[in-house]
Amino acid sequence: MAGMSALVVGSGGREHALCLGLARSESIAEIHCAPGNAGTAEIATNHPFSEVSDLIHLAFQLDVDFVVVGPEAPLCDGLADKLGNMGIPCFGPVAALARLEGSKLHAKQVMKANNVPTAAFHVLGKDSDVEAALDDFAGNPWVVKRDVLAGGKGVVVTSDRNEARDFIKDSIESDGQVLLEEFLPGDEASMLVVMDGSGFVCLPASQDHKREFEGDKGRNTGGMGAYAPAPVYTDEVKDKTIERIVEPMHKALSSRRVPYRGVLYVGLMIDENNDPYVVEFNVRFGDPECQITMPLIASDLGDLLNSAARDKLADYDIKFHDKHALTVVLAAENYPGSVEKGRPIENVPGATSDSWVNHAGTITHEGQLLSNGGRVLACTAIADNLGDAASKAYGLIGQIELSGSHYRTDIGHKAL
Ligand code: AMP
Numbered sequence: 001m002a003g004m005s006a007l008v009v010g011s012g013g014r015e016h017a018l019c020l021g022l023a024r025s026e027s028i029a030e031i032h033c034a035p036g037n038a039g040t041a042e043i044a045t046n047h048p049f050s051e052v053s054d055l056i057h058l059a060f061q062l063d064v065d066f067v068v069v070g071p072e073a074p075l076c077d078g079l080a081d082k083l084g085n086m087g088i089p090c091f092g093p094v095a096a097l098a099r100l101e102g103s104k105l106h107a108k109q110v111m112k113a114n115n116v117p118t119a120a121f122h123v124l125g126k127d128s129d130v131e132a133a134l135d136d137f138a139g140n141p142w143v144v145k146r147d148v149l150a151g152g153k154g155v156v157v158t159s160d161r162n163e164a165r166d167f168i169k170d171s172i173e174s175d176g177q178v179l180l181e182e183f184l185p186g187d188e189a190s191m192l193v194v195m196d197g198s199g200f201v202c203l204p205a206s207q208d209h210k211r212e213f214e215g216d217k218g219r220n221t222g223g224m225g226a227y228a229p230a231p232v233y234t235d236e237v238k239d240k241t242i243e244r245i246v247e248p249m250h251k252a253l254s255s256r257r258v259p260y261r262g263v264l265y266v267g268l269m270i271d272e273n274n275d276p277y278v279v280e281f282n283v284r285f286g287d288p289e290c291q292i293t294m295p296l297i298a299s300d301l302g303d304l305l306n307s308a309a310r311d312k313l314a315d316y317d318i319k320f321h322d323k324h325a326l327t328v329v330l331a332a333e334n335y336p337g338s339v340e341k342g343r344p345i346e347n348v349p350g351a352t353s354d355s356w357v358n359h360a361g362t363i364t365h366e367g368q369l370l371s372n373g374g375r376v377l378a379c380t381a382i383a384d385n386l387g388d389a390a391s392k393a394y395g396l397i398g399q400i401e402l403s404g405s406h407y408r409t410d411i412g413h414k415a416l
């Protein structure tokens with residue numbers, strides 16, 4: 001289909017990357033974004049909405065061909081269900097399937113029912129024997145996961161028994177129950193699978209850097225940088241992942257009355273035997289993984305996303321660039337803690353054919369670019385090898401001026 005219009009929901013670096021990919025698509029004539037940021041405003045029409053009811057009305061008013069949902073919250077709140085009821089195709093699953101991200105216990109139960117490899121776990125409530133459960137997984141760090149959407153703050157991995165016990169008790173107090181998981185050693189990778197009722201397409205696997213400081217130290221963040229493809233995801237790991245994880249999940253999710261339409265983010269732990277285990281599912285593109293995955297797609301992104309929203313993925317022949325992509329996040333002072341918005345940003349370099357700046361928490365006020373969130377910009381580059389991609393991305397980020405901002409200097413180092 002040529003000349004389509006798309007509405008992208010969200011306001012981060014991920015949504016800017018989606019808009020850039022759609023802007024490159026011959027199938028797309030018009031892009032809208034809600035609420036968007038200063039970067040999306042350059043290539044799409046921004047609309048100041050983020051409530052589900054407003055988004056439904058907007059999609060109807062604009063009469064878009066399809067909607068692409070970036071973040072998980074509106075999906076968990078039923079945005080795809082409501083668009084579906086109105087006959088508007090949506091890239092992003094209905095609420096019942098978005099629970100794969102919304103409830104970690106639900107995700108565990110689905111994995112168990114479909115024999116998908118994942119860590120062993122206990123569900124603990126107020127009457128559970130917490131000490132016995134801690135004993136069960138002693139000898140390794142304890143992994144405690146809250147069963148709610150917690151914005152990246154719902155997981156504690158610790159070798160301190162007191163810390164594990166306190167987090168368990170606090171979580172039971174606030175949520176009623178909590179998961180205690182067996183620790184999985186290994187290397188992590190993020191695998192994005194675009195799927196619908198008719199088929200699935202695996203995108204290149206990437207590696208995120210979730211901690212705030214070099215050497216994976218400091219607090220957990222939404223992601224400080226990423227690169228793709230990830231060398232830990234070898235052909236052997238890929239074959240095992242598809243056979244043991246992607247195919248059974250697709251079978252389960254596509255056989256439903258309303259199938260899964262969107263992207264399933266599979267957070268993998270790959271052990272020393274090259275066996276993959278699922279650490280988490282997300283029901284959306286990763287951020288910043290999206291920023292480096294979109295530029296590796298050589299096929300028309302609008303056609304891919306629209307096909308998935310309409311159950312037309314079967315036998316989709318996707319093409320990728322044989323390149324490496326890397327992105328480095330520029331974060332505001334004190335991120336991932338609370339940040340001050342509204343600081344001026346200067347010297348943002350212009351895009352070239354192989355390097356550019358993704359906007360995340362940015363806004364323009366009276367012609368001045370201002371910070372508007374924790375992760376402010378992401379500097380992204382694509383090259384024939386990872387080292388060149390890193391040099392180009394770091395060449396961009398070194399030019400930008402934002403008071404108090406920080407970034408990690410070791411993105412991609414593990415693979416270099
Ligand atoms: P999640 O929000 O479930 O992705 O967990 C956040 C991070 O905690 C992951 O990216 C892993 O680094 C770590 N993690 C989660 N579950 C486990 C596990 N079972 N074993 C080891 N590390 C884990």
Ligand code: GLY
Nearest residue numbers: 222223286287288
């Ligand atoms: N970068 C990790 C995530 O999007 O969940």
